[in-house]
Amino acid sequence: MTLLRPSARLLRTALAGMAAALPLLAQALVSPDGRIQVDVRLDAQQRLVYSVQQAGKPVLLPSRLGLQLADADLSNNLRLVKTSPPRRHQERYQLPAGKRQQVSYVANEQRFELENPGGQRLLLDVRVSNDGLALRYTAPGEAGEKRRFVAETTCLQFAPEARAWLQPMSVAGTGWKGTNPSYEEHYQTDIPVGTPSPSPAGWVFPALFRTGPTWVALTEAGMDGSFHASRLQADSSGGNYCLGLPMAREVFTGGHLLAEADGTLVSPWRVIALGTLATLVESTLGTDLAPPALPATARFEPGAxxxxxxxxxxxxxxxxxxxxxxxxxxxxxxxxxxxxxxxxxxxxxxxxxxxxxxxxxxxxxxxxxxxxxxxxxxxxxxxxxxxxxxxxxxxxxxxxxxxxxxxxxxxxxxxxxxxxxxxxxxxxxxxxxxxxxxxxxxxxxxxxxxxxxxxxxxxxxxxxxxxxxxxxxxxxxxxxxxxxxxxxxxxxxxxxxxxxxxxxxxxxxxxxxxxxxxxxxxxxxxxxxxxxxxxxxxxxxxxxxxxxxxxLPRRWDETRFIDGEPGKFAVIARRAGKTWWVAGFNADDSARELLLDAPFLRQRAGQLYTDGEGPRDFRIEPLPKSASTRLTLQPQGGFIARFP
Structure with missing residues (x-):
């Protein structure tokens, strides 16, 4: 048995004490199905960072988190105070109109409590579901204490080979009668990550990316009127996309630009959906993270x-x-x-x-x-x-x-x-x-x-x-x-x-x-x-x-993605009651062959409404029961198929 020298024994004791004072971040938070993993940690500079994997492959490389308030820097020199044990979050809700009426949301969640050298706290809530993750900050404060937002260090670091599909944000006060910004620009499609926005105002949400086989869509939810809406900054050098701020003109007359609160300041959820295109198209994360429905005294019916x-x-x-x-x-x-x-x-x-x-x-x-x-x-x-x-x-x-x-x-x-x-x-x-x-x-x-x-x-x-x-x-x-x-x-x-x-x-x-x-x-x-x-x-x-x-149904009970590629074509099925409505269009200059090979459509007879010989003509024909259905989409053409 080898005895420790006194100096080594003292060093071990000191290290043990430091470990007790600075608890390690909890193990990675995973989705209910175990496929998505989010790691949250402090880096060597005591900055809060996170990374995301799916099926063991990286989706987001280590990316920064944090807030900067007028009276508190909650992005640097942080110390972990406490980490909650992971717990299951479940809720069911109804959507008046959307991809489906009845929605079930299940996620694992965890809270990280951090502190800066001045003792000011930052709470980070993380939720991970099978279709993505969400992050939210809370900066606790006492009643009567004004918390004013200055900046945010939330970023998404993509690998250099990733691609992006993004819409530029227009500059405030430009356009017809100065009515910008109104999210009314054309998308830039399949561009390298890191491509700067043509507008100094940045890029709008939702922002779409592909890294390896994984698609990523970024948005935010949980807007209660106390916070400004964000976008992505114009500069994303190295594939690092950070949240940006509205421009100075984007205010109600005499109103304030950035978030502020009397006491505790709570950010919206930063929502990151990820997976296949089917996962994204069928996801409801953008409403899953929104506040529950307010009571209403009237019934509001959707429709055409x-x-x-x-x-x-x-x-x-x-x-x-x-x-x-x-x-x-x-x-x-x-x-x-x-x-x-x-x-x-x-x-x-x-x-x-x-x-x-x-x-x-x-x-x-x-x-x-x-x-x-x-x-x-x-x-x-x-x-x-x-x-x-x-x-x-x-x-x-x-x-x-x-x-x-x-x-x-x-x-x-x-x-x-x-x-x-x-x-x-x-x-x-x-x-x-x-x-x-x-x-x-x-x-x-x-x-x-x-x-x-x-x-x-x-x-x-x-x-x-x-x-x-x-x-x-x-x-x-x-x-x-x-x-x-x-x-x-x-x-x-x-x-x-x-x-x-x-x-x-x-x-x-x-x-x-x-x-x-x-x-x-x-x-x-x-x-x-x-x-x-x-x-x-x-x-x-x-x-x-x-x-x-x-x-046409006023509401949909279910949505299924069949095929598509952003900016080129899309084929989606929606169910109302027992009837499936399948629709698709083709943006290309050449015809596109399509196979409807979805289990829920097999052995269903239907009716096809599609393009005829000329651009203003229709062709209407029955679709017999079959294991699969082959269709040809004309250039800039499309269809609806109805399967009762």
Whole structure:
């Protein structure tokens, strides 16, 4: 037996004491199925870092975490105080509209409590589910103590060979009448990680990446109006993507830009979905991490809507045209009509009430447009500046509800600052109290609001159909742009793209075939699906296609990914009751062969609605029972197949 010398014995004692004072971080947190592993630790500089593996292969390399507040640096020189044991988190909830009605969320979670040299604490909550992970910070504080956010060191470090599919964030105050940012840019597809954003404002959420065989989608959820909305910084040198801040102009008049709290400051969840494309397309992480639904005194029904403005613009916002569109909605069995900007001057309250009453007799609910703006942009459309105070909102929403209006479309917001986020939440709460549905346009990404607010139906936050009516350049890009959306913008949140035109677009040569347009009715998810087609265009459509559009489900019970590649094509199946609706479109210039070989479709007979010989033609044919079905998607074409 070898005896330790006194100096060695003292060293061992000292090291044991240090270990007791500085507990090691807990073992890696794993997903319920054991495939995803998240390691959280302090690096050699006492900075908080994490890394992610799936099936033993790296997904995210060591990446930094942390917050910097006005009175506390919680990103450097940290000491681990305590680690909670892992525990199971389970919840079930309902979505008014989305990938499925009934959602089950299961994750393993753990809390890490850290401290800086001044004794100020940072709590990091980590959840890992089978489809990804989420991170959230808490900076505890006493009542009356103001906590002000300064910066965040949350990053994602990808391997150099990883690829990215990203949308640039527009610069605040640019664009038409200074209405940017509204998440209305084209995506850059399949670019090397580390490619700088063409905009100094960075990249928007959701952000999509592929590293090796694994796809990664980044977003955030749990926005309660106290925090600003984030994006990715423009500079991602070396494949290191860090969270960025809104620009100085992105505030409500007189409001603050960055998060602040009286006492404890809690961040939104930073959500990282990962796995196959099927995992991402079927995931509900973006709403799983949102707050539970608020109680409602009214029932809000999703559904399709007719809308004149898409093709006919401002001149159609008159009484006679809107009455004709009520008849059109009733004929198509779409439950809503949206009356757009300047209804207050072109129609007026008295005639609006007449339209609302006429629509009610036809079984149609009316939605009306509002301008959100104070002075953060120069948009002139009215009603404007009618929603800026609690008193004004209560008066306006009560008046609409008494009139029988079912919902509001609110447009032209000012960005992602904390005070602007608070304005969104005020609008959602006040419309909920008034029993009105909400659609935000010229707006931010919703970030899970569809779960929390049963009256929140949809938001634009995309370069939608209206842009293809303004110029040929956007129309030329629409096939590839649309083929990005099931994998990015519409991945977790409802999207008001306002799809589907079968006829002509004034002064524009349409690039998509009718099958491509038809497929959007199922591929794109929106609580209120505003269809752009007008009665004259719908009159050119075969009766069988019109009947199909009359039968579109208002809600989906299940979603399954079949095939696809971001920016190129997408094929997705959605179930309503016992019936499966399968839709797909092809953005490429060449035809694409497709095999529908899904177990849930085998030995089911169906009906196919797809492109005919010409770009405006349809082909409708039965699909016999089979173990698999082969289809050919025409260039810029698509289909819907219905399997009862």
């Amino acid at each position: 809507a007719a809308w004149s403005w898409a093709l006919l613009k401002d001149e159609a916002t008159v009484f006679d045209v809107q009455k004709r569109f009520i008849d059109y909605a009733a004929d198509m069995r779409w439950p809503y009509l949206l009356i757009d900007a300047e209804w207050d001057t072109r129609i007026g309250d008295a005639k609006l009430k007449e339209l609302v009453d006429y629509a009610r007799r036809k079984g149609i609910g009316i939605h009306v447009w509002y301008n959100s703006s104070g002075d953060w942009n120069e948009s002139p459309q009215t009603p404007k500046s009618a929603l800026l105070t609690p008193e004004a909102r209560k008066r306006e929403f009560s008046r609409l509800a008494e009139m029988g209006v079912k919902g509001v479309k609110i447009d032209f917001f000012g960005g992602d600052g904390a005070s602007m986020q608070a304005y969104y939440l005020d609008l959602l709460r006040d419309t909920l109290a008034a029993g009105l549905m909400v659609n935000f346009h010229g707006a931010t990404l919703p970030r899970g609001w569809a779960r929390t607010f049963p009256n929140f139906m949809t938001a634009e936050a995309i370069k939608g159909f209206e842009f293809v009516t303004f110029g040929q350049a956007d129309q030329d890009k629409v096939p590839g742009h649309a083929a990005m959306l099931p994998f990015t913008r519409n991945l977790f949140d409802p999207m008001d793209f306002t799809p589907m035109v079968f006829g002509d677009i004034p002064n524009i040569q349409r690039r998509t075939r009718n099958g491509f347009e038809l497929a959007q009715a199922v591929l794109f998810l929106s609580g209120i699906q505003h269809f752009a087609e007008i009665p004259e265009g719908m009159a050119t459509v075969p009766a069988e296609v019109k009947n199909l559009l009359r039968q």
